[in-house]
Amino acid sequence: MLEEIGFVDIRIGDAIDTFAGTVGEEKARAYAVYGYAFLARRQ
Amino acid sequence: MESRRHKGAGGQAVPAPDREALRSQVREKYREVAVDPHRTFHFQTGRPLASRLGYEADAVDSLPDPAVESFAGVGNPFSLRRLAPGERVVDVGSGAGFDSFIAAGQVGDQGRVLGVDMTAEMLDKSRRTASALGLDHVEFSEGYAESLPTEDGWADAVISNGVINLCADKRAVFLEIHRVLRPGGVLQFADIANGNPVPDEALRDVDLWTG
Secondary structure, three states: OHHHHOEEEEEEOOOEOOOOOOOOHHHHHHOOEEEEEEEEEEO | OOOOEEEOOOOOEEEOOOHHHHHHHHHHHHHHHHHOOOOOOOOOOHHHHHHHOOOOHHHHHOOOHHHHOOOOOOOOOOOOOOOOOOOEEEEEOOOOOHHHHHHHHHHOOOOEEEEEEOOHHHHHHHHHHHHHHOOOOEEEEEOEOOEOOOOOOOEEEEEEEOOHHHOOOHHHHHHHHHHHEEEEEEEEEEEEEEOOOOOHHHHHOHHHHHO
16 A cells, blocks of 8 residues: 555564553454554655 | 445455544543543553653653653654654654654754644643643644645654554545655654454444554
């Protein structure tokens, strides 16, 4: 989607276990939900 | 009401939840985070979260509690790139202002930070904190991610943290971000992504979008 809209040089950071130890952890595990940092440049 | 369709686990197109219903639920959820940040949510908040997400300790420690306690991000948008001095930055879904205040420190007083949020209580909190800190180069405005209150190409950088995943039409949000960025400008954001397919019924359930 980002490339289609006009972003280039897209980078994605390592997965972060955002919901570890929280009430939402069970749901996060069920859907393998992790946090990520994203970086992209507008053409 | 424009309806966006998503692919469910079964591969069938599934209507996205109603945009206004989702906004209403998100607004209510984050109103609670603003006014009662120490209650239990399905996500972590505040200084412990900032530490776990790898924010620079000195930068976080320099901020007063109102600037940090309602922080509910999902990652660190500064982890892949530090903002440069003098940059003009838009923070999409700025909440109580934590990432905007971090950005303000990185761009310095020659830069500009515009935080945009739709939740009145979060805006109030961030404005009071900016005033208390005497940050003339930081401003908070009411608005939506799909309709940012600034002109084309104003921003050198756009940041966001755990917000785009709460928007019904992500393409519209990215198009809007593209609009406000100057050519060559940078989008640096943090958000969640799921590795396992989400069942069709979950995609229709507004409650599950907001947790």
